[in-house]
Structures are given as C-alpha cells and as structure tokens.
C-alpha cells in the first residue's frame with residue numbers, strides 16, 4: 001500500500017521520501033514537566049504557583065528523577081523521529097540538599113546530560129521563575145524590590161551557563177527559554193516601570209556573551225495568566241521588540257494569545273526580523289493555555305507555515321502542555337505525535353501546485369487542492385514512518401500505554 005501511496009503523491013509532485021527524511025531530522029523537544037505536573041525535584045518542592053495550574057490526580061505520577069527518566073524512555077519508545085529533552089531548572093538532582101534557585105550549578109544537571117547522551121538526544125533548558133516564595137507576589141525580573149530582581153537575575157544567568165554546558169557536551173546548542181509570570185491581577189497604575197525594569201534585568205541576564213553553538217537565548221510572551229489578567233509585563237509587543245533589538249530567539253506559545261488568535265500567521269512576520277524561533281506547541285482552551293496538543297487546525301496551520309516559509313532550519317519545536325487528568329504517558333505521546341502528524345501533513349502538501357495556482361490567481365484551484373490534500377492517504381505515510389522507527393502505529397499506541405500503566409505506573413502509590 002505504501003508504494004501505491006508514494007506513487008499517488010508523486011503524481012501530485014510530492015516526494016514522500018523527502019518528506020520522511022525531513023521528519024527524521026526535525027527534533028521535537030519533549031517538555032519534562034508533563035511527567036510530574038510541573039513539580040520538579042527541589043528539596044521540599046511545594047505547590048505549583050505563579051498562574052500555572054494542573055488539573056487532575058491520575059495515578060502514576062513520576063516522583064523521582066529515576067521514575068521521570070523511566071517514563072521519558074517509555075515515551076521515547078512511542079515516538080518516531082528525533083527528539084530532545086526540555087528541562088526546567090527545578091528538575092535538577094539536588095541530592096537531598098536545599099539548593100536555592102540562585103545557587104544551581106552544572107553538577108545538579110550532569111546526570112541529565114549523561115542520560116541524554118546515552119539516549120542520543122539533545123537538551124534544552126529553562127530558568128524556573130515561579131513556584132517560589134520570592135515569586136509569590138507575582139513579580140520576579142520586573143519586581144520593584146531590587147533584592148528579588150537580583151535573585152532571579154542570578155538564577156537566569158546560572159541557567160544560561162548550565163544550558164551552554166549542556167549544549168557543548170551534547171554537541172547541539174541548548175535553547176534557554178526565559179518565561180516569567182510577572183503581571184498584575186488588577187489595573188496597574190504604572191505599567192511602564194515594570195517593563196523598564198524587565199528590560200534592564202534581561203540586559204543583565206544576557207550580558208555575558210555565550211557561544212551560540214552551545215546556547216541560544218529565547219524569550220516567551222503571554223497575553224494574560226491566572227492572576228495576571230490585567231497586565232502581563234512580558235507581553236507579545238514587549239518581547240517581540242526585545243528579541244528584535246537584541247537578536248535573541250522569540251518563543252511563541254500557541255496558548256498565549258487571545259483565544260481566537262493563532263500563532264501560525266505570526267511566523268513569517270517574526271522571522272523577517274528575529275534570527276530564530278522557539279515554538280511552544282500547545283492548545284489553549286478558554287483561560288488555560290496548556291491542554292494536550294491535538295491533530296487540529298491550529299497545529300496543522302503552524303506546521304504548514306514552518307514548511308511553506310522554509311522556516312524549519314530556524315525554528316526549534318518545543319511542546320508545552322500538562323494534563324494530570326489522564327495517563328501522563330498517553331498525554332505526552334498523543335500530544336507529541338499530534339505535532340509530528342501535523343508536520344508530516346504539511347510536508348506532504350502539493351506545494352508547487354498550490355504556489356502555481358496562487359501565482360496565476362487561480363484561487364479556485366488553490367482551495368480545491370487544499371481540501372483534496374486533507375483526504376489524501378497521508379496516514380499511510382505516518383504508519384510507514386512509525387514502522388521504520390520501530391514504534392507503535394496509531395492502532396497499537398493505546399495498548400502500549402496501558403501495558404506500561406499496568407506494569408509500572410500502577411505500582412506507584
């Protein structure tokens with residue numbers, strides 16, 4: 001069947017093997033925080049805060065680094081293609097010691113780097129400016145309190161250096177993404193001062209030049225959060241301006257805009273002026289920005305734009321969702337595979353035909369081709385991709401998840 005499908009696509013000017021080769025070399029960065037509901041491994045780790053909320057109490061959550069690695073290995077065994085690990089600073093190996101955020105060191109992450117090397121994957125990193133007593137008032141890098149600002153600046157500086165070491169050791173640059181929760185529940189009287197302080201703090205964080213072969217800096221905006229409904233200091237305009245001026249990467253999280261606003265259309269604009277893009281592929285539902293990614297219009301449009309703009313070489317694809325109301329391994333695998341299926345569909349688009357129709361003003365043909373592409377047998381190509389990578393196809397995925405639940409997760413109490 002695959003051979004026939006290949007011929008069908010060839011008749012439309014699409015080279016299926018080229019699409020599969022592109023799939024194989026496009027890594028998706030797996031966010032570690034789906035595995036344990038964004039808790040991490042700090043000694044005495046407390047409740048999730050700073051506007052981040054996880055719903056659900058599905059049994060089997062990873063309670064230790066070993067369990068999280070075991071789960072990640074399981075997830076990796078369910079995913080075709082290339083992957084990376086995206087780690088938050090709170091997931092270090094602190095050996096039972098109380099290591100505050102302004103004291104993290106490379107040694108706390110060496111175990112993760114060694115594990116990643118063993119898995120043959122790269123890593124990405126994030127300072128964790130949330131769920132901490134010094135973030136409880138909702139302000140970190142933009143705080144009017146100099147002591148608090150300095151604490152979070154130090155945390156971010158150390159995070160970049162740790163990430164650079166990860167990148168160097170693994171031979172693949174780590175993207176360090178700065179997201180902060182800073183904002184106001186109610187109307188601020190002086191928005192400007194927060195933004196000025198954030199800009200100054202970021203300048204300080206990024207003041208040490210690091211080799212971009214090892215570390216790539218990214219900044220992530222948000223429209224509103226829980227508890228920051230009236231103002232988010234790091235808004236889209238703020239970070240787009242900052243990233244353009246300082247030529248950092250810009251992170252677009254699919255759940256961080258107005259509920260009807262997608263990020264797909266932003267890609268071609270933003271890449272005119274910033275060197276690189278980081279995506280947090282996610283799914284916003286009303287006020288929550290982090291539902292499990294689906295093979296839906298939004299995700300497909302994002303991937304279409306990456307392919308159509310030839311933006312893959314300048315884009316780092318990461319994920320950002322967390323759901324504790326279902327099996328966490330399933331959430332990870334289903335969400336990541338949905339992003340990958342969307343990318344595959346985009347790569348299988350009859351691009352040349354679409355462009356030719358558009359250029360000649362034949363929008364009727366363009367619309368017809370787009371509709372036709374949706375019902376072409378792309379899923380046969382997906383199954384082939386899974387088969388070549390020795391991972392379960394769509395029909396076998398759930399069984400794999402359930403058997404891991406029965407043999408491993410159900411024993412965690």
Ligand code: RNT
Pocket residue numbers: 033038126179220222253280289320
């Ligand atoms: C929060 C941001 C951020 C976090 C993670 C945990 O709204 O999306 O990316 O989800 O860093």
Ligand code: ZN
Pocket residue numbers: 179220253280320
């Ligand atoms: Zn995000």
